[in-house]
Amino acid sequence: MTPALFLQHLANALALGSLYALIAIGYTMVYGILRLINFAHGDVFMLGAYVAFYGAALFLLPWWASFAIAIAVTALLGVLLERVAYRPLRDSPRISVMISAIGASFLIENVAVVLFGGRPKGVTVPDVMNVRLQLGPVAVMSVSVVIPIFTFAILALLLWVVGKTKTGMAMRAVSTDLDAARLQAIDVNRIISFTFGSGSLLAAFGGILWSYKYPQLNPLMGVMPGLKCFIAAVVGGIGNIQGAVLGGFMLGIIELMAIAFLPTLTGYRDAFAFVLLIVVLLVKPSGLLGTGHAEKV
Amino acid sequence: MIVHRRHLLYSLAAGAVLAAFLFVADTWFDAFTLRVLNLCAIYVVLALSLNLVNGFTGLFSLGHAGFMAVGAYTSALLTMTPEQKEVNFFLEPIAPWLAHLHLPFLPALVAAGLVAALLGFLLGAPVLRLKDDYLAIATLGFAEIIRVVLTNTQNITNGALGLKGLPAFASTWVVWGCAALSAAFMAFLVRSSYGRALKAVRDDEIAAGAMGIDVFRVKVVSFTASSFMAGVGGALLGHVLTTIDPKMFTFMLTFSILLIVVLGGIGSITGSIAGAIGVTILMELLRFLDGPIDLGVVQLEARPGLRMVVFSILLMAVVLFRQRGLMGNREFSWSLFSRAGLWPRSGRGKHGLA
16 A cells, blocks of 8 residues: 555545544533433434535525524424433433434434435535645545544534533533532533534534535435444543544544455445444443443442 | 132133134235234244343343344255255355255254354353443444344355245244244243342342342343344244345344334233234234325325334334333233223232233
8 A cells, every 4th residue: 555545545534533523422422411322313413414405405505504504403403302302201211211212213214214205315515515635645525624624623612612611511510410410500401402402513514514525315324323423432432522532533544444454344344333342342341531430339 | 729720721721712813814814914923923032032131131232133133044044955045146156065054944943043142142241241321332233243244245145135035934833833932931931030030130230249149140141042032033034034135134123123122011021922913013004104195185195104203103102101111011910800800800819921
């Protein structure tokens, strides 16, 4: 493999990794607060991409307007999802909540099949995202440069919100101990809604950028990325935002590099994430940047 | 004792009625109805298998489709004749050691269960150290890995093309026999001291450990037994449908079994049985939703997928409003009737699978 080809693969891996990271952040935020795998997160991702697509294709909005609308709609959907599927089960056994999450995911997928049809749709990529850039020996589409920049901007913003603002402090309090947080007069429901809203917003960002990079939509497009990004979040240490980003990048790089170096493994691509997950869980169950929880008796 | 004897008689009578019904069905029902009936039995096996780990041992596993796939492929490859294999493998010839391997149906079915169980054991040993969602995700990931491997080992599994023309061995008597055996096995297991150990681990792992139960061993045994049943169920499914391919064994399949277990009641054998039969029939009854619908006043054009929407809403409704499913973790017993006043009161009939 020539250095130029290696850099080319690396550029692609970074773009994919940052998409994974964007989605993984949503998982990690929700899990950090509610200790809940939001199985429907991958489907929220899919919805974001579809809403943006319809905005641009059906209502002929400029791409940035449909982008903005899609993000707003998806964030609201995330909040709604929490209200309907998760809030009534807040004090139920975890298995019920998890089944509810799987049910919600299934429902969104099937509603999408009915509404949008099962056939894949081609996306028109906005011109800005489709410029061919020559960076030394590496040629990339502008969208592949936009995505990582964007991911890091979001990461910085999020770290600021969680670390420095009052809402962020409340979020940390809720994630440490929900009942104690309530006793401190924190509006727990508002914080949880906020978390779901911002997590879904990031999923929508991820979905739209994904559809610009791989311009095809189908109602089940969120399933595999959803699972993989949850894995990325677990690998990085769930509940930890930097961990999710680390996990996302790791996964993107491992996936693409394994295929680049060992083309015979191409068919096994979807299995890498799961192998990585099982290995990491066995070595360090709390994830790379995670801190273990003591077992309460 | 008289009560128990009477309940035993009721049970025998019920068994006879069921056998007679199966005979009638097998002789006179049309092929489609019979297939639905047989699918019910297979889902009974699968639901019991999942309930054993999820309901009775409290391990949240989402890897069942993987074990089913392994069972289905094992049995298919063992029962297909060398000629059938040659017809199937046109993209790449089958591995020589497999080409002439041939077994009758029953040994193949047992082999399917054993291979799945072995895999369950090998997986269980490392991942059962994990808990809750981590275990769920690890088992789910494992099932996905199996699917990916099946898709890519062209000279063993015929890859994405799948296997066609499996011998249709799974007759009504075979599938319902397996369902009855699974139910009997579960009933005996749950009442045995090992069954109490399972429930103890489910209810409080730490306390169970303190009582001298080897928690890890109990978990591994339960997981392995469950994998065995899932492997058999998968093999039966293959022989009813007579065609298998890796796409059948996605997460959706695990999900539908999970749905049956939840609807029936996590930790209830009779609940799983009722759930499996109810859900399988309901899925067929709802099929009209995918076609054009005539509401008298309005005519709706065909919307494929609507059936699954209704189905998902049903599931959500159950989880949200009747969390414990149909049976909770109770079992059906004949004394339920007398307690409900439908039956003459017959003393202190206690719980138990009648």
